[in-house]
Amino acid sequence: MSTSSNDTPALLDVRDVSKSFGAVQVLRSVSLEVARGEVVTVIGPSGSGKTTLLRCVNFLESYDSGSIRIDGKEVGFRDPGTRQRRSERDLAAMRAETGMVFQSFNLFPHLTAAGNIMLGLRKVRGKSEAEARSIAEHWLGRVGLAHKADSLPAELSGGQQQRVGIARAVAMEPKILLLDEITSALDPELVGEVLAVVRSLAEDGMTMLMVTHEMAFARDASSRIVFMADGGVSAVGPPKEILAAETTNERLRTFLARFRASHF
Amino acid sequence: MGYALNFNLIWRHFDKLWGGLLLSLELAIISIAIGIVIGLVLAVWYVSAGRVVRTIIAAYVEFIRNVPLILLVYLVFYGLPTVVDLAYSAPTSFILTLSVYSGAYLVEVFRSGLEAVPRGQLDAGKAIGLTPWQRLVHVRLPTMLRITLPALSNTFISLFKDTSIASVISVPELTYGAQWINFNTFRIVEVYLVTTAMYLLTGYALLFGLRLVERRFRAAR
Numbered sequence: 175m176s177t178s179s180n181d182t183p184a185l186l187d188v189r190d191v192s193k194s195f196g197a198v199q200v201l202r203s204v205s206l207e208v209a210r211g212e213v214v215t216v217i218g219p220s221g222s223g224k225t226t227l228l229r230c231v232n233f234l235e236s237y238d239s240g241s242i243r244i245d246g247k248e249v250g251f252r253d254p255g256t257r258q259r260r261s262e263r264d265l266a267a268m269r270a271e272t273g274m275v276f277q278s279f280n281l282f283p284h285l286t287a288a289g290n291i292m293l294g295l296r297k298v299r300g301k302s303e304a305e306a307r308s309i310a311e312h313w314l315g316r317v318g319l320a321h322k323a324d325s326l327p328a329e330l331s332g333g334q335q336q337r338v339g340i341a342r343a344v345a346m347e348p349k350i351l352l353l354d355e356i357t358s359a360l361d362p363e364l365v366g367e368v369l370a371v372v373r374s375l376a377e378d379g380m381t382m383l384m385v386t387h388e389m390a391f392a393r394d395a396s397s398r399i400v401f402m403a404d405g406g407v408s409a410v411g412p413p414k415e416i417l418a419a420e421t422t423n424e425r426l427r428t429f430l431a432r433f434r435a436s437h438f
Numbered sequence: 439m440g441y442a443l444n445f446n447l448i449w450r451h452f453d454k455l456w457g458g459l460l461l462s463l464e465l466a467i468i469s470i471a472i473g474i475v476i477g478l479v480l481a482v483w484y485v486s487a488g489r490v491v492r493t494i495i496a497a498y499v500e501f502i503r504n505v506p507l508i509l510l511v512y513l514v515f516y517g518l519p520t521v522v523d524l525a526y527s528a529p530t531s532f533i534l535t536l537s538v539y540s541g542a543y544l545v546e547v548f549r550s551g552l553e554a555v556p557r558g559q560l561d562a563g564k565a566i567g568l569t570p571w572q573r574l575v576h577v578r579l580p581t582m583l584r585i586t587l588p589a590l591s592n593t594f595i596s597l598f599k600d601t602s603i604a605s606v607i608s609v610p611e612l613t614y615g616a617q618w619i620n621f622n623t624f625r626i627v628e629v630y631l632v633t634t635a636m637y638l639l640t641g642y643a644l645l646f647g648l649r650l651v652e653r654r655f656r657a658a659r
Contacts, residue, residue: 234561262570270567280558284580284655293576294566346566 183246185210185381186350191230191240193223200226201237202406208350213382215392217416218402219429224385227402228352231383232272233265244271245349270298273343277355279335281327287314287338288323291345299346313341317371333364340371344380351375353384369395389433393417401426447623448632455629458615459636465529465611466598469536473597476537477544482574484545485552495545502542508603511535515607532604540597547593551586552578584655591648595641602637612636 184207193201200223208214216224229235231242233250236259242249249268252258260268281290291310295301301309314320317337327335336356343351353372357365369391376382376395386392392399392413399416401409403425409416421427448455484495502510515531518524526534555578563573605614616633620626 232565234564266564266567266569266572268567269564272565274562274565276558276562276565278558280556280562282559282562282577282581284584294568297572297576298567342562342566 184208185212185245186231186383187241187243187246188227188231189241189243191227191237191242193226193230193235193237200405201230202404203240204402204405204407206400206407206410208381208383210381211379212397213376213384213395214398214400215396215413216383216385216400216402217387217389217392217429218408222402223405224402225354228274228354228383228385231350231352232269232274234274244268266298270294270346271349272352273346273348273350274352275336275339275343275354275356277358279327279332279339279359281335281338281342283327286324286326287319287330287341290327290338291342294342294346309345310341313345314338316374317341318367331364332360333367336360336364336368337371340368340375344375350381350383353382353386355385355387357386357388387433389417401429403429441627443628444625445628445632447625448619448628451619451623454610454615454618455612455633455636458610458612459640461529461609462598462601462604462611462613463640465533465536465601465604465609466594469533469540469601470594470597472533472537473540473544476541477548480541480545481548481552484549499542499545502539503546507535507539507600508606510539511603511607528607528609529604532601532607532609536597536600536604539600540593543593543597544590547586547589548582551582551589554585555581587648587652587655591645591652594648595644598641598644599637 186206186208188204188206191201191204192199202223204223204227206214206227216227218224226235230237231244231249236250241251247268250260250265252260252264259265281287282293285293288307288310291313292303292306295306295309296303299306311320311323314323317340319334319337319341322330322334322338327338330338339356356372357368360368365388369388372382372384372391373395384396394413396413398410399413400407401416401423409421409423409426415421416426417430419427419430421430480495480498484492487495511532514535515528518531519526559577559581560573563577568576601611602613604611605617608614610618612633616629619629623629
């Protein structure tokens with residue numbers, strides 16, 4: 175029940191992707207499309223494969239079968255038929271086209287806020303020091319941290335670190351931004367400032383695929399919601415449809431009921 | 439209790455101790471520098487290599503750690519030249535030995551540091567499109583260095599003290615100088631008191647310097 179139109183090719187096209195960790199199958203023939211400018215949210219119980227799916231999109235994890243294309247280009251393999259892995263140099267170049275923000279921020283602890291953003295701009299995009307610095311300052315301003323450019327991650331709050339993490343990802347001008355439970359490690363009072371940044375990026379038309387437990391945010395910010403259960407896509411649709419209490423999808427109903435019980 | 443301390447003879451020959459201390463430091467600095475190169479290269483190789491290479495590197499580390507340094511010094515200085523046609527001076531021989539010896543200890547320090555770098559940081563490096571080499575240089579090594587600095591300081595101090603072993607092959611470093619003065623003046627208590635103080639002060643100075651480096655690393659950039 176995809177609502178993205180079929181006449182324009184999807185920016186991200188995940189087709190029949192399966193993956194196992196040993197005997198455990200974590201992804202079961204997952205298919206998913208994200209159109210340019212779309213914000214797609216993945217929800218589901220823990221262990222349903224949401225994070226693994228996200229990590230496959232920029233090939234932090236490999237997958238066993240299926241194909242993932244960004245802008246028509248196969249991500250991890252030279253040719254999905256032979257499943258010949260791309261060279262590390264190719265993979266690095268592909269990954270530069272996707273941005274990722276992590277649950278645990280993962281800032282480089284030896285670099286300042288600006289330094290974290292500049293590293294990719296200097297080494298991957300080949301920008302000059304001055305150019306990289308001005309881009310970093312621009313994005314720090316966007317996330318409300320212009321005054322923290324020269325602070326080390328250890329000197330920042332969780333919410334501030336995560337905003338630097340977002341700035342680091344978007345400064346590379348990725349085609350798509352992957353957000354992996356980016357507010358899960360934050361104190362409740364810091365969640366709002368991070369979500370506000372994500373919302374403003376969505377308004378700018380940034381294409382996003384995000385995993386979150388923030389249902390209210392998912393409802394307000396996404397064009398579509400994907401519900402995953404046991405490694406497979408169980409339901410896809412507009413937020414209103416997916417989050418409706420009277421859904422006929424039994425697993426989704428159980429998930430939402432349990433979620434409401436624990437969060438309200 | 440009839441022994442009266444008399445340092446006059448020690449001061450008369452103090453140049454033996456002072457020159458010895460400088461040579462000790464020289465031996466330590468050169469050996470540690472070579473050891474750092476050995477340690478870094480092997481540690482980086484170890485964490486990215488297959489089982490065969492890992493086994494070989496682990497064997498080198500285990501061998502060195504389980505054989506007394508003094509034995510290695512004898513082996514390299516007296517043993518090696520009789521097997522292969524090589525001629526080298528005692529200081530060169532000792533530097534060779536201590537380099538290989540410190541390399542083994544530093545492999546362990548660097549390896550555990552590299553393995554302690556949180557995986558999330560490496561993921562972040564991958565995610566912005568850094569190549570494996572760039573991730574090593576700009577993400578993994580800087581973090582590893584911060585993690586290992588305290589252990590590194592201890593290893594350096596320990597290796598500095600190990601230079602005293604060079605006295606057994608007549609390298610005129612600090613301990614050898616002390617022995618020379620002892621044999622020639624019989625002021626055994628005085629000479630070893632002064633020598634101990636010199637090791638102690640130098641060790642403290644090194645530690646102080648390294649702590650400053652640690653603090654700088656933690657504070658700036």
